[in-house]
Amino acid sequence: MPTETATPVIELRHVDKHYGPLHVLQDINLSVAKGEVLVVIGPSGSGKSTMCRTINRLETIDSGEILIEGQLLPQEGKELAALRAKVGMVFQSFNLFAHKTILENVTMGPIEVLHTPKAQAEAEAMELLRRVGVDTQAAKVPAQLSGGQQQRVAIARSLAMHPTAMLFDEPTSALDPEMINEVLEVMVELAQQGMTMVVVTHEMNFARRVANRVVFMADGQIVEQNTPDEFFDHPQSQRAKDFLDSIKGH
Amino acid sequence: MSANVSMRDALYEAPGPKTRRRVAIGTGVSLVLLVALIAFVIRQFYINDQLNPKYWSFFTRWTTWRFLLRGMFGTIKVALMAGVIAMALGLLLMLGRISPNKALSAACHVAIDLFRSLPSLLLIYFFFLVIPKYGIKMPAFWMITVPVALAASGVLAEVFRAGVNAVPKGQTEAAMALGMTHGKITRKIVLPQALKIVIPSLVSQLVVVVKDTTVAYVVSYPDLMQNARVLISNYDALVSMYFVVALIYIAINYATNQFSIYLAHRQGTQVISRTSENPI
Numbered sequence: 001m002p003t004e005t006a007t008p009v010i011e012l013r014h015v016d017k018h019y020g021p022l023h024v025l026q027d028i029n030l031s032v033a034k035g036e037v038l039v040v041i042g043p044s045g046s047g048k049s050t051m052c053r054t055i056n057r058l059e060t061i062d063s064g065e066i067l068i069e070g071q072l073l074p075q076e077g078k079e080l081a082a083l084r085a086k087v088g089m090v091f092q093s094f095n096l097f098a099h100k101t102i103l104e105n106v107t108m109g110p111i112e113v114l115h116t117p118k119a120q121a122e123a124e125a126m127e128l129l130r131r132v133g134v135d136t137q138a139a140k141v142p143a144q145l146s147g148g149q150q151q152r153v154a155i156a157r158s159l160a161m162h163p164t165a166m167l168f169d170e171p172t173s174a175l176d177p178e179m180i181n182e183v184l185e186v187m188v189e190l191a192q193q194g195m196t197m198v199v200v201t202h203e204m205n206f207a208r209r210v211a212n213r214v215v216f217m218a219d220g221q222i223v224e225q226n227t228p229d230e231f232f233d234h235p236q237s238q239r240a241k242d243f244l245d246s247i248k249g250h
Numbered sequence: 251m252s253a254n255v256s257m258r259d260a261l262y263e264a265p266g267p268k269t270r271r272r273v274a275i276g277t278g279v280s281l282v283l284l285v286a287l288i289a290f291v292i293r294q295f296y297i298n299d300q301l302n303p304k305y306w307s308f309f310t311r312w313t314t315w316r317f318l319l320r321g322m323f324g325t326i327k328v329a330l331m332a333g334v335i336a337m338a339l340g341l342l343l344m345l346g347r348i349s350p351n352k353a354l355s356a357a358c359h360v361a362i363d364l365f366r367s368l369p370s371l372l373l374i375y376f377f378f379l380v381i382p383k384y385g386i387k388m389p390a391f392w393m394i395t396v397p398v399a400l401a402a403s404g405v406l407a408e409v410f411r412a413g414v415n416a417v418p419k420g421q422t423e424a425a426m427a428l429g430m431t432h433g434k435i436t437r438k439i440v441l442p443q444a445l446k447i448v449i450p451s452l453v454s455q456l457v458v459v460v461k462d463t464t465v466a467y468v469v470s471y472p473d474l475m476q477n478a479r480v481l482i483s484n485y486d487a488l489v490s491m492y493f494v495v496a497l498i499y500i501a502i503n504y505a506t507n508q509f510s511i512y513l514a515h516r517q518g519t520q521v522i523s524r525t526s527e528n529p530i
């Protein structure tokens with residue numbers, strides 16, 4: 001495990017959140033060090049997406065603190081927007097801007113938020129699209145691309161902001177099986193280049209290959225966390241054992 | 251393939267044999283009913299002596315048509331101007347309503363509901379009777395245009411809002427995650443997609459604006475209806491004149507509707523041509 005002495009890139013302290021009577025996040029404490037790859041795993045409805053989304057405040061929290069590079073997450077306005085720009089997010093459903101071309105999707109953030117000159121933004125975008133292998137599709141619109149291609153564009157769109165960390169919420173769950181690997185490959189490469197990542201996923205091979213730590217969530221709580229090999233081979237809690245049995249059964 | 255594309259494709263599903271038979275029967279029945287209705291109207295005209303040439307002969311004169319055409323252009327002028335103002339105002343009201351500023355949002359909400367629920371005739375009386383009392387003089391054109399525009403702006407604001415709500419939430423969330431501010435997200439991501447969605451209903455709403463202009467006689471503005479009333483009193487020909495005027499209104503609104511169908515169709519073909527080149 002990485003040392004905890006340096007300021008964590010992402011830190012959650014005693015985070016609580018309710019949806020009406022549902023206590024969806026219960027006293028969540030989590031810290032992600034620079035360059036660390038954290039895989040979040042757990043049954044559906046356990047609060048993984050909610051936790052992921054609180055980190056860039058797509059969801060508000062009831063109590064507790066969230067810090068990005070030691071800075072408290074602002075509540076609103078330009079400060080919040082500026083902090084969000086530093087944390088990339090990749091969604092299960094890609095969410096590419098439907099009315100923009102692939103190239104425009106990737107240049108949108110740099111041009112509108114970082115005020116990068118258009119020519120430079122486009123050059124960088126093309127380089128990123130090449131990196132994720134969809135540069136030949138630059139002039140198309142999202143609906144013309146396959147799911148795997150769209151998700152790789154979504155990753156390039158996040159990378160264009162030069163984020164300090166990236167959040168992935170089940171990035172391969174909406175994909176046909178034959179497209180899962182092309183997206184995971186891009187993510188593995190990112191991890192190996194030292195990107196700080198929080199990845200909600202059930203892809204065990206991915207976790208074993210690149211994760212520094214696996215966090216197991218159930219019913220709004222972090223039940224256990226460990227290195228991937230320890231967690232998958234010797235889960236401690238009964239809930240984790242049951243869950244792993246259920247996904248291995250497939 | 252994204253869900254909204256396949257949903258839209260479903261709207262263009264080709265009818266099966268059963269549906270085609272039902273459509274054919276429906277068309278036949280409607281045609282018979284239409285012919286019966288026309289026969290009935292002609293018979294009623296005949297019984298009430300409305301086919302008497304004295305009620306129709308003045309339609310052979312150019313001056314009659316010139317007067318009616320002038321009225322028609324008056325109607326079109328008011329409808330276009332009111333339509334443009336209503337769209338601009340409706341857009342602003344909607345933007346205010348969805349703004350994170352609570353006070354502005356509440357104010358716009360009230361204005362929208364007010365304009366939407368007040369009959370346009372009442373607004374016209376307000377501009378015709380109340381405003382002049384405060385020494386403000388408005389030409390007849392504006393006394394009809396402004397209230398019609400206000401009434402329509404409330405409805406259009408809701409049309410725009412429906413469009414904004416139809417843009418998937420993920421679009422906004424992705425923009426938020428990039429660090430874009432509310433204003434930028436609205437301008438660059440939400441509005442362009444929302445406007446595309448509502449163009450057809452926007453144009454259909456113009457039909458309502460055209461119909462609202464028919465009360466221009468209240469402020470003595472020479473629109474189609476007002477000029478028709480002048481001709482009616484000149485020639486004592488109420489039924490024939492209203493019959494012709496009704497046809498002209500139907501023609502204007504038919505043209506408006508065709509325009510909206512054309513826009514909707516162009517929209518549909520855009521979606522289809524985009525998806526048909528799918529590389530998978």
Ligand SMILES: Nc1ncnc2c1ncn2[C@@H]1O[C@H](COP(=O)(O)OP(=O)(O)O)[C@@H](O)[C@H]1O
Binds near residue numbers: 019024043049050051
């Ligand atoms: N906007 C919402 N309103 C109410 N309940 C919600 C909302 N979003 C999620 N939930 C509930 O919160 C729980 C956790 O959801 P989620 O974080 O999506 O779980 P996971 O990603 O682990 O499947 C679920 O029971 C879900 O139904």
Ligand SMILES: [Mg+2]
Binds near residue numbers: 048049170
């Ligand atoms: Mg989830």
